[in-house]
Amino acid sequence: xxxxxxxxxxxxxxxxQRQQQLQVxxxxxxxxxxxxxxxHVCDNWxxxxxxxxxxxxxxxxxxxxxxxxxxxxxxxxTYRQAVPVELRVAICLWSACMFTHEVVAAINDxxxxxxxxxxxxxxxxxxxxxxxDRWGFPQCAGAVDGTHVCIRAPPHNPADYYNRKxxxxxxxxxxxxxxxxGSGTIFWDVNIGGPGRVHxxxxxANSSLYERGxxxxxxxxxxxxxxxxxxxxxxxxxxxxxxxxxxxxAYPEGRGITPEQTAFNYRLSQxxxxxxxxxxxLKGRWRCxxxxxxxxxxxxxxxxxxxCILHNFCESHNEEYLGDEDNNDARPRPDPEDPVIxxxxxxxxxxxxxxxxxxxx
Numbered sequence: 001x002x003x004x005x006x007x008x009x010x011x012x013x014x015x016x017q018r019q020q021q022l023q024v025x026x027x028x029x030x031x032x033x034x035x036x037x038x039x040h041v042c043d044n045w046x047x048x049x050x051x052x053x054x055x056x057x058x059x060x061x062x063x064x065x066x067x068x069x070x071x072x073x074x075x076x077x078t079y080r081q082a083v084p085v086e087l088r089v090a091i092c093l094w095s096a097c098m099f100t101h102e103v104v105a106a107i108n109d110x111x112x113x114x115x116x117x118x119x120x121x122x123x124x125x126x127x128x129x130x131x132x133d134r135w136g137f138p139q140c141a142g143a144v145d146g147t148h149v150c151i152r153a154p155p156h157n158p159a160d161y162y163n164r165k166x167x168x169x170x171x172x173x174x175x176x177x178x179x180x181x182g183s184g185t186i187f188w189d190v191n192i193g194g195p196g197r198v199h200x201x202x203x204x205a206n207s208s209l210y211e212r213g214x215x216x217x218x219x220x221x222x223x224x225x226x227x228x229x230x231x232x233x234x235x236x237x238x239x240x241x242x243x244x245x246x247x248x249x250a251y252p253e254g255r256g257i258t259p260e261q262t263a264f265n266y267r268l269s270q271x272x273x274x275x276x277x278x279x280x281x282l283k284g285r286w287r288c289x290x291x292x293x294x295x296x297x298x299x300x301x302x303x304x305x306x307x308c309i310l311h312n313f314c315e316s317h318n319e320e321y322l323g324d325e326d327n328n329d330a331r332p333r334p335d336p337e338d339p340v341i342x343x344x345x346x347x348x349x350x351x352x353x354x355x356x357x358x359x360x361x
Contacts, residue, residue, distance in 0.1 A: 051322055054093045055285045055310075060317045065089050071106035093310075101299070107306040115312040116305075119177065119188050121220050128222075128233065130178040135271040138226065138351070141219050142175040142188065142235040143275040144209070144247070146200045149289050149304055154297040160195040161297075169196030170300050171203050174308070175235060176278040178271075185278040185315050187308050193301040200240040213246045229350035236272040243344050251348070264351065282311045284323030 042050075042058075050058050065086050072089070074082035092103045119127060124141055131140035148169035154161055161168045171194035174187045191207040204210055212218035219233040234248045243249050250265040251257055257265075283289045286307040293300055314321075 051320055054090065056093075056314055056317070056319045060314070060319060061089070061093075062086075063317070064313065067110055068103070068106045071110055072102065101302075104299075104302050104306045107309055108302060111309045111313060112305075115316060116187060116190065116309050118218070123177075124220055124233070127177040131271060134178060135267065137236075137267060137271045139222075139224050139231050139233050140178070140236060140248075140271060141233045142177055143272045144173065144175045144204070144235050144237045144241065145272070145275040145279065146171050146173045146194075146203060146240075147279045147283075148172075148196055149300070150292045151297060151300055152292060152294050157195075160197050163196030167196075167292075170194060170297070170304070171196060171198065171200070172279075172304055172308075173200070173203050173207060173209070174275060174278065175209065176275045178274050185274070185281050186312050187278065187282075190305065190308050192304045192308075201242065204237075204241055213244065219246065227350035229346050231347050231350060234347075236268060238269075238272060243348070245344050245347065248348060248351070264348075278311075280324065281315075281321050282307060284321065285311055285314065 045053070045058070047057050050056065050061065054061055056064070068089060069085050072085045076082050088100070088103055092100065119141075127141050128139065131137050148163055148165065148167075149172055151161065151168050151170055153168045158168065161170065163169050170192065173191040173194070175189040177186045177188055189209050191203065191209060194203040194206070209218065213235075221232065223230045223232050225231070232245055234246050237247055237249050239249065239252075241247055241249055248268065250268050251261040253265070289304065289307055293303065295303065
């Protein structure tokens with residue numbers, strides 16, 4: 001007899017038990033909300049109450065439920081009534097941490113195509129205009145950064161997830177846009193799941209963002225001539241990222257840096273802070289990202305991805321943000337070994353040589 005058969009059966013039995021336990025837990029959570037007569041309470045809520053409890057207004061909540069309804073609707077049975085879609089979504093949003101697998105899957109499958117995608121050419125045009133109008137930084141199509149999400153120690157290779165700040169984590173790398181009004185909080189690319197110990201530059205190098213940027217499929221090939229240099233579209237990063245034709249970073253600080261280069265660094269830093277604010281708003285809305293997430297490490301990425309989509313959903317519906325934007329405490333480490341690729345130095349030099357009139361200021 002194959003010795004692997006009883007092991008497989010034991011694994012299957014344990015998985016079934018776990019699923020039954022989760023089902024009971026979710027039913028108890030729903031029953032708890034019913035016993036609280038939460039919908040009667042919600043009827044008397046003001047719009048601010050909805051924002052405080054569900055991170056969105058009543059009308060936006062129902063738009064979300066209607067979008068997820070085809071995936072989450074269940075039929076009544078002889079033994080029990082199906083939990084309404086509104087209640088299932090409310091459990092997810094109300095606690096901001098009790099994400100069920102089905103709700104997470106519904107959010108990721110249903111809402112991703114509309115709310116988290118690489119911009120179209122028309123959208124890139126608006127993004128570039130937003131960065132230029134708000135910050136005076138031309139040809140900018142986004143800002144990239146990374147942040148840590150705390151997890152419990154994984155059962156396998158836990159040391160890989162132990163970061164320099166002293167806790168276990170996975171890394172969320174995100175690229176944000178900048179709307180014309182300057183809020184700049186919509187993620188248009190995310191990479192999730194890198195072990196916390198990994199350097200941000202390595203996470204970036206292993207991402208599809210880097211692959212598409214290098215092969216020229218990430219952004220339109222629009223160029224603007226600045227100081228006799230053809231400047232392509234670019235995203236902005238900090239010292240952790242490499243200097244590339246499509247990724248701009250600051251000049252190295254220290255001896256030899258000119259006042260003009262220092263001024264350029266300041267302007268780039270101010271522009272790049274849009275991604276820091278986006279992480280702050282993301283974690284402020286979905287506070288499960290601020291504390292340790294105790295689900296299995298294989299499920300962490302799906303939960304974080306759902307949070308990013310819900311964040312974009314709220315921002316797209318102009319939901320007021322009531323939290324603190326300074327919730328992103330992760331800063332990438334600088335990489336001292338940063339070769340300057342031919343032609344890229346000219347692009348950076350052309351940008352810092354721009355006068356105020358060229359920046360539209």
